[in-house]
Amino acid sequence: MKVSSDLNVIRRVCQESNVCTWGLVPTMGYLHDGHLSLVRRARSECDRVGVSIFVNPIQFTSAEDLKSYPRNLDRDLELLREQEVDLIWTPQPGQVYPDDFQTSVNVERITRPMEGASRPDHFRGVTTVVAKLFNVFQPDRAYFGEKDRQQLFAIQQMVRDLNYDIEVVPCAILREPDGLAMSSRNARLTARGRKQAVCLYEALSSAKTAVASGVAEVDTIREEMISVIHKHAGAHIDYVTVAAVETLHELTTVEGPALVFVAVEIDGIRLIDNILVNPLA
Ligand code: PAF
Numbered sequence: 001m002k003v004s005s006d007l008n009v010i011r012r013v014c015q016e017s018n019v020c021t022w023g024l025v026p027t028m029g030y031l032h033d034g035h036l037s038l039v040r041r042a043r044s045e046c047d048r049v050g051v052s053i054f055v056n057p058i059q060f061t062s063a064e065d066l067k068s069y070p071r072n073l074d075r076d077l078e079l080l081r082e083q084e085v086d087l088i089w090t091p092q093p094g095q096v097y098p099d100d101f102q103t104s105v106n107v108e109r110i111t112r113p114m115e116g117a118s119r120p121d122h123f124r125g126v127t128t129v130v131a132k133l134f135n136v137f138q139p140d141r142a143y144f145g146e147k148d149r150q151q152l153f154a155i156q157q158m159v160r161d162l163n164y165d166i167e168v169v170p171c172a173i174l175r176e177p178d179g180l181a182m183s184s185r186n187a188r189l190t191a192r193g194r195k196q197a198v199c200l201y202e203a204l205s206s207a208k209t210a211v212a213s214g215v216a217e218v219d220t221i222r223e224e225m226i227s228v229i230h231k232h233a234g235a236h237i238d239y240v241t242v243a244a245v246e247t248l249h250e251l252t253t254v255e256g257p258a259l260v261f262v263a264v265e266i267d268g269i270r271l272i273d274n275i276l277v278n279p280l281a
Pocket of ligand 1 (some may be wrong): 026027028054056059126129130148151
């Protein structure tokens with residue numbers, strides 16, 4: 001396993017082995033089983049697997065959130081060694097964004113609602129760094145989790161719009177036994193907050209049950225979700241949205257497959273999750 005912070009080393013290793021397929025798993029570190037499931041999938045589908053570990057400052061909306069984002073590089077490297085990862089890029093912020101850095105990649109419409117509305121410039125930061133990661137590794141496939149589904153859609157859009165010859169592979173959400181979607185941010189919850197955090201999955205499950213039993217009105221689905229979340233005193237809702245699968249346009253009725261999104265703050269930590277619902281299933 002080669003680990004380097006040097007962009008030129010990473011680029012050289014990827015280019016030297018140009019007869020094989022490379023899979024890339026971009027991460028911000030503090031790895032959990034969700035990340036490792038992406039790595040395992042890449043390992044099973046590609047000849048070589050690269051991972052980036054970089055807490056990308058330009059996708060954070062608050063300096064405090066960036067500072068408190070959990071980090072543990074030694075542990076991450078140990079976990080990746082067990083997965084037989086070939087190459088790891090661990091750059092410093094100054095190597096990714098030198099002083100005269102002044103270019104960004106912005107995907108327009110799909111990034112506007114939900115996370116985009118709550119976290120201005122978040123997606124611009126994500127797509128800018130992912131474009132840079134794609135340029136450095138030049139992977140054949142790149143693996144992203146469906147927990148950050150709006151991010152996944154923004155990256156797929158960027159790949160189409162900018163003609164990257166890269167297959168973006170969506171990977172299913174991994175959940176804790178109580179249903180909480182795995183996320184590095186979960187580690188920052190207090191014991192009480194961790195218990196309350198199950199409300200995201202409970203709310204999404206209530207939406208799925210409602211749709212399966214014939215409820216089509218989004219207002220009704222949303223009210224039920226809000227009442228489920230409000231049973232947990234410390235949970236503050238940012239948004240509950242039901243959206244069209246392709247465009248993420250907000251829906252007022254569910255007549256076919258749709259995506260239900262939720263964002264909740266607990267202990268000052270933002271948690272997001274989503275689920276696919278389908279009245280026809
Ligand atoms: O999902 C993440 O961990 C990050 O947004 C990503 C894709 C690694 C970009 O920094």
